[in-house]
Amino acid sequence: MDIKDTYIKFFENKGHKYIPSSGVIPENDPTSLFTTAGMQPLVPYLMGAKHPEGTRLVDVQKCFRTNDLDAIGDKCHHTFFEMLGNWSLGDYFKKESITWSLELLTKKFNIDINKLAVTVFEGEKNIPRDDESASVWKSLGISEDRISYLDRSNNFWIAGNSGPCGPDTEIFYWTSDEPVPKKHDPNDERWVEIWNNVFMQYYMDEKGNISPLSQKNVDTGMGVERITAVLEKKDDNYKTSIWKDIISQIEEVSHKSYDDPKYTKAMRIIADHIRAIVMISGDDAKIKPSNTDQGYILRRLIRRTIRYAKKLEIDINSDWDIKLASMIIDKYAKYYNELIRNRETILEVLKTEKTKFNRTLEKGLREFEKITRHLDEDMINKDLVFRLYDTYGFPIELTEELALENNLKVDTEGFKQKFKEHQEKSRTASAGKFKGGLAGDGVIETKYHTATHLLNAALKEVINKDVHQMGSNITAERMRFDFSCDHKLTDEEKMKVEALVNKWIEEKIDVTNEIMSKEEALKSGAECMFIEKYPDEVTVYSIGNISKELCGGPHVKNTGELGHFKIKKEEASSAGVRRIKAILE
Ligand code: SER
Secondary structure, eight states, X not given: OOHHHXXXXXXXXXXXXXXXXXXXXXXXXXXXXXXOSTTGGGHHHHTTOOOTTOSEEEEEEEEEOOSOGGGBTBSSOOSEEEEXXXXXXXXXXXXXXXXXXHHIIIIISOOOGGGEEEEEEOOBTTBOOOHHHHHHHHHTTOOGGGEEEEOHHHHEEESXXXXXXXXXXXXXXXXXXXXXXXXXXXXXXXEEEEEEEEEEEEEEOTTOOEEEEEEEEEEEEEEHHHHHHHHTTOSSGGGSTTTHHHHHHHHHHHTOOTTSHHHHHHHHHHHHHHHHHHHHHTSTTOOOOOXXXXXXXXXXXXXXXXXHHHHTTOOTTSSHHHHHHHHHHHHHTTTOTHHHHTHHHHHHHHHHHHHHHHHHHHHHHHHHHHHHHTOSSSEEOHHHHHHHHHHHOOOHHHHHHHHHHTXXXXXXXXXXXXXXHHHHHHHHHHHHHHGGGOOOOSHHHHHHHHHHHHHHHHHHHHTOTTXXXXXXXXXXXXXEEEEEOSSOOOHXXXXXXXXXXXXXXXXXXBEEEEEEEHHXXXXXXXXXXXXXXXOSEEEEEEETTTEEEEOOOOOOSBGGGGOOEEEEEEEEEETTEEEEEEEEO
16 A cells, blocks of 8 residues: 555545645745745645635645754654644544544544544643543544643744644554553553644744634644554664665675664664655755855755765765665656756766765865874864864764774764754854845835835735735846745736836835734734734835735835836746736846
8 A cells, every 4th residue: 555645645536635735845934944844834724815726735745853863863754744733724633634634544544543642732721621632532532531622832833932732642653562551641652643633723922922813723743754663663774664675785785684683773864864865855945055044954965974874884985875776766756856857967076975974074185184193192182073063074973983093082072062052153143144144235125125015015906815925036137926826827927017017116106114913913914924923013115005015124215216127037936925026127
């Protein structure tokens, strides 16, 4: 049985529309580097925007969790994973969601209902206990003993600190060969969570205040790796059909066995990282290895893979990595067509970065020798370890290993501390960079900011009022503007939009701003992308009576300053989202 196919078909039969996975970089959330959950690309629709495919959706989303690469190497953590999800956008709610989940698990995945337990939200001051979910479960044959009522930390789901959220009900499967206990014990790890159904009916602001959303949604998430391990009865994800051929290939090129505990961890890391590398470099976002943001993660993944391949004594300069990447491309192309389109790019990225790393590795080894020749003690201090890490891309383990060979010690603790400080610094720097989602405040960028508001207003007028901004990005060369729209713009529509923006420019309209509370701003009808991202006091920019938007600015004083507006390109960005690239001449 193909789990993804079965899941998707099941929900298509229940009236859901299949939507392809969004890209690996979240379009709507400049604060995270990668998409981490299936709901992330759907936030605007959970908040009430109309999705062009309707109110019932099903998908499998490419997700990443890259905060802690050191966690990779055990039997169940992955940097890249796939999340199956079905969604109700103000359509069905708890009863249907729970009923269908149980139907899929017991009728299609053939799971014995007696091996299932669930948790529901126990309630707190302003949110009632989720008796509704519990009674649906009971009506379907789950006994009271198998229902645990848990607090917010377990059964209330939100991505990050603010946004759409709600109580959830989680489904657990008894993985052990021991007889299934009558009563569910949430602390017994033999009960493994396989599915999470979130009932997103609230919105939480940055202060933690909760208010009802305009619609009640369902957001479910099921990790493909986890459910596969459960259905194939494996207690090690890498022994499932997902990884089997990849691990065999690594065994072949290294002439070592996965079951030899000396090599298991390295093989898991290589398998996990190569798959993540393929998914990042094969995404249409065209991420390349670099020293910042997503590119830095990609670079680290490639370098770690090479390091662990060296540990397994794989011939680094052979095509072992190309073979592995090709297997992964073929395996995943069915759901992620972009991998086929970007095959050459993926292989090129691997090749180029390998060459670069080999070079830095040599330089680093020379530096290491130099450092160790001049040591006053038998310890490599934290600053030197950090220099090797930062400038020469030496992971701490490499330094430790080399030190051992030279009878030296390494100040690992000191390094970790320094590393943490460095991470915090760069996190703050990237938070600053992403502020407002727009780069640079130069004169030309300022003009583009204002042009964005005019374009937004023109699209609403020419297409319809349901057009909403979904993202934007500005450089000194051009502006990029993403908006919700269910069709490719016709030439006539593009011309009308262009003409309208230019008309407003020629009319030399004043751009004014006013500071007010977030609530007042919303009441005044001001447009905004994601209200939760704004502070309590916001600036509302108005362009005559054409446009009124919450915005951090900066803007020109008068539209007359903008010059001539020209659309260079209009294309699809993701499902139901179009993208315009435009310039000011
Ligand atoms: N948002 C929930 C999760 O990621 C359900 O999809 O677990």
